[in-house]
Amino acid sequence: MRVPRLLAFSAASAAVLAGTLVPAGAASAAGQRYVALGDSYSAGVGAGSYDSSSGSCSRSTRAYPQLWANANAPASFSFVACSGATTDSVTSGQLGALNSTTTLASITVGGNDAGFSSVMQTCVLNSDSACLTAVNNAKTYAQNTLPGKLDALYSAMRAKAPSARFVVLGYPHLYYMNGGICIGLSTTKRTALNSAADTLDSTIASAASRASFTFSDVRPIFNTHELCSGDNWLNSVTIPIGNSYHPTALGQSSGYLPGFKNGVGAAARAANG
Template identity: 45%
Template sequence: MSRRHFTLGCVVTTTLLSLAIATPAAATATTLADVDYAALGDSYSSGVGAPGQTGSCLRSPYGYAALWAARNNPTSFTNLTCGGAVTGDVLSRQVPQLPSGADLISITIGGNDAGFAPTVLTCQFASDAECQRTVAEAETDIGATLGGKLDNTYAAIKRKAPDAQVIVLGYPLLFDTASASCGAGMSLAKRRALNHGAQVLNDLIKARVEAAGLTFSDVRDEFAGHGICASGAYLNGLTILPPQNSFHPNRNGYTYGYLPAMIDALG
């Protein structure tokens, strides 16, 4: 997905972890005091949508990766996340910088490959029928091409850091569907279509993660009842300033959605 599309918005808790981190059988047991943590992935890992974004990758101290590191004080924290990243960016730019001795790795990836940013934007301004056609086309592309890209990405991470526990987090369903209205442009039919597309994306990611022998963390439960237009939403709707915040988690989404999902995955 192009950076131009990313600037419009990408698609696609507080409990401290006090127990030892469970690692694959090949790794030795570790505790938080000696964990080397690395974060990979796209804008949902860099913290786009939350305050304090800096640099060309738009990393925020309120993204879930930065929050986890700040609260658990691992031995090292390598933040390689970057807003707008696709699987090819993880392979060419992030994995080469990944410490081979990392014990814990987290990542969100696949939303930009799936082209969900332009899909959501099309739905914002199109008719219900056009939105549904666009989502259906995106779902077809996801099934045809994304699986192989994810397989290659996960394999590269495992080769570079073979003893790390790798947690792959999914994406939330963006929209609340409990109410009939959700502002201009987002009918109930559109919201349901887009949520279905996100479901298809998450199901594929989960399947490829399990095939790779990694850990999948589904964030949909944490975000349930907190979609765009819900009371207490964990996600930003269409945002004019700054535009990249559109359809990304807000500060509460990272704190009470993604962070607990990561903690739960660690057991």
């Protein structure tokens, strides 16, 4: 009688041990129904390896949403982020991916509303004065007009997916300012562009808080990996031009993916009290 009891004990012990070897959160991740919304920073523009079926949206297999889905095997995954997206185009063209069964969603949006591409073009091609004017106009928009647009979008997202946890990711500083040689834009321009990122992130973080969404700040993660750092995770001016000032593949895997994971963890802790 001892042998069967020993075998039974061993089998039970093995089952318990096997359970302890499952990575923390794996079970919950496997049950997630994840939707990735947003603009080019979520689509993965600049990271290469684009899905041809995504067309001009330029969704990359190296973008953080795809990387997270590959690693966690959620129950479902809908990747609808699109290059050039604004709050309006997300509202009109992406929210159909959300529904009452969605449990997790991520988004980057707001940079295009504030005219990111136009500001960068002005700063690259024109004087310090012209750059400062463009940056200040973008900051005024981010402070005065963007909040209402984000509030409306986040409200619509919640209405579509009332049970989901929403992770809102911000934008990194573009330039490393603590030493090193930086050919191209002046210190004045680089400082102004980083300041614009701060204003934009502050606006996004506040709107996320109002909506009870989780904001994940990627600036600390990208710190010392901005342009001019010598170990940059961002594209400078490149060909094709649309990749410029977007995260590289390393910026997605080492910058945005950890930022998203941080947000998912924070959202789970908030939900659990």
